[in-house]
Amino acid sequence: MIDLKYLQKNFDEASRKLLKKGVDTQTLENLKELFSNLKEANAKFEETKAEQNKMSKLFGMYMREKKxxxxxxxxxxxKKEEIVELQSRAREANEAxxxxxxxxxxxxxxxxxxxxxxxxxxELKKVxxxxxxxxRPKEHWELAEINGWIDFERGVKLAKSRFSxxxxxxxxxxxxxxxxxxDVNRQKGFEEVCVPFINNASMLQGTGQLPKFADDLFKIDGEELYLIPTAEVPLTNLYNDEILTKKELPILLTGYTPCFRKEAGSAGRDTRGMIRQHQFDKVEMVAITTPEQSEEIFEMMVENASDILTQLGLPHRVVQLCDGDLGFSASKTIDLExxxxxxxxxxxxxSISNTCDFQARRAKIRYREGKKNLLVHTLNGSALAVGRTLVAIMENYQNEDGSIDIPKVLKKYM
RNA sequence: CGGGAGAUGUCAGAGUGGUCGAAUGUGCCGGUCUUGAAAACCGGUGAGGGUAAUACCUCCGGGAGUUCGAAUCUCCCUCUCCCGGCCA
Incomplete structure (x- = not known):
């Protein structure tokens, strides 16, 4: 969530920034008004409640003194009638x-x-x-067929399309x-964690998938539970509603999870092959930092993901996303292609993103600095998407007869 | 899934209708002492909103209710622990 006080105080600047993310001025005007409505409603309620509290205390005193x-x-x-009214108005203002x-x-x-x-x-650079x-280099699905590596038909039989x-x-x-x-991430200082692949609605809201992107999520029938679309959700929310000490920051986490996405709205895109699946494996990096640390950690994460590709001998480029292409939670994103x-x-x-305090505000992740509690910065990035790496290896390491070599660094893992 | 117990600040744990945002211990921060550390002692220390700063408001798992007044009483939900069943 954005800082509403900032929006209120610097409305023009804030709205100019958000225009790039496809938010219209109308919405922002609305938001600003709703915010001041809330403040007003709260103030009225609190004032009246204070009067009532005083009278209740008096009541107790009178009883004792037999007055x-x-x-x-x-x-x-x-007063009570008034309070009930004011309270529900404040609540409505908050919900709105x-x-x-x-x-x-x-x-x-x-x-x-x-x-x-x-x-x-x-494009920042090519590596x-x-x-x-x-x-003529073949596409990965041709290679998959030659080698018997990917069974698309049976994946569909077991689940539905886009499973393999x-x-x-x-x-x-x-x-x-x-x-x-x-292993690479761990060597770079990330703690390896193994997390639930199902998270509750509150966590999904914390990282920004809910409420807006409910259509992209697989929901467990009859429960407020969702299959995670990325390990970013459980890893970041590990510290949901917690106050950390400055000493323990930065926290660097890495974890492997499958990811589940409905891919609503991407019908027709990448239907062939396994570039875009409903379920895919990913190893994720997440960092919880102070605002001062986040930029440096961000660069380190980009560097790390790029290094992994380099170790695998996979040519790639580093791309900085323009403001119009940024995701919902991201303040800054660099993609590796x-x-x-x-x-x-x-x-x-x-895709490596710094969300600054956006997720921290939603998920209530703070750290103590002296006597104050401040919002952390949260960052996330893939290192890497496993299925797409597999595809990249197939296509880059293919031979004319369709056979595929294994990158040297992986030999000891096979 | 069946039976029982419980949910309070970092944690442990008091509090069972008013002056309780909450004893005490512990942890944490600061200080005294010390060559330094530990111990000991002294002081500070929940969260969110609000304010120039105070006031003030909300929060004792979540929600609804009783009451002038609820951590405390009633109802519902969720979660945790123990016993049993099932099971990797």
Whole structure:
């Protein structure tokens, strides 16, 4: 959630920033008004409640002193009606505010370039030269068929479309990649954690998936529980509603989880192959930091994800997202795109974001600084998406006969 | 899934209708002492909102109710622990 006090005090600046994230001025005007409504409603309620509290104390005193309480009783009864009314008005004001506020995206960081969509993203650098092929490189699904690596049909049979089955070598490679990623992250100082793959609604709200993106989530029937769309949810919310000490920051976490996404709205995109599945494996990094630390940690996380790709010998490029392409919670995002020779293009394989205090405010994650409790910064990034790495290895390490070599660093994991 | 107990500040644990945001211990922060540390002693220390700062308001798992007044009484829900069943 954005800082509403900031919105109120710097409305023009705030609305200019959020325009880039597709929020119209109308919504922001509305939000500002709802916020001041709430403050007003609260003030009235509190004032009246204070009067009643005083009278109640008096009541007690009169009783003890055996004074006449009949008049006081009438006064209190009148006040009480007023309070009930004011309280429900304050509550409504709060609900009205939350309904809007929880669906307003984060401000882009000042350093983020302007742009309308992904076409305006900025390539910061390329790492490793794509290999020259003396034959037409195949796409991963052709290679999957030749090698018997991916059983798309049976995945669909077991669940539905956009599910698949890895068999034999590919299943082992998937497992090897997970272990490799976790080991690298651990060496960089991330604590490995193993978390529930199902989280409750409150946690999903904490990281920003709810209430706005409910349609993208698999919900457990009859429960307020959801399959996680990313390990970012459980890892970040590990500290939901907690107050940390400054000493324990930064907290660096890494974990492997499958991720579940409905992919509502992406019908027709990447229907072939396993680029876009309802279930995919990912190893995630999450950092909980002070505001001073977050930029440095952010760069470290980008560096780490890029390093993993380099160790695997996968050519990739580092892309800074423009403000128009930023996700809901992100203040700043850098994507890593891996080269897929079969598709003849770069495809996203990691996305690293600093949400600053946006998630911290929702999830109530704070740290103690002297006598004050301040919001932490939260960061997340993939290191890496496992299925897409598998695809990248298949396409980059293919031979003319369709066979696939295994990157050297993975040999000890196979 | 069946039976029993419980949910209070970092934790442990008092509090059973008013002056209780809450004893005490512990932890944490600061200080005295010490070459330094520990021990001992002294002081401070829940969260959110509000204010220039105070006032003031809300919060004792969550919700509804009784009452002038609820941590305390009633109802519902959730969760935890113990016993039994089932089970990796």
């Amino acid at each position: 006449d309480i009949s008049e006081l009783k009438v006064q209190i009864a009148t 505010l939350e309904r809007v506020a929880l669906s307003v995206p984060n401000f882009p960081d000042d350093s983020v370039p302007e742009g309308a969509n992904e076409d305006d993203n900025i 490793l030269e794509p290999r020259e092929f003396d034959f 089955v890895l068999r034999g070598e590919s299943a082992r490679l998937e497992r090897a990649l997970i272990n490799f990623f976790l 891996v080269w897929l020779p079969g598709q003849d293009k770069y495809r996203e394989i990691s």
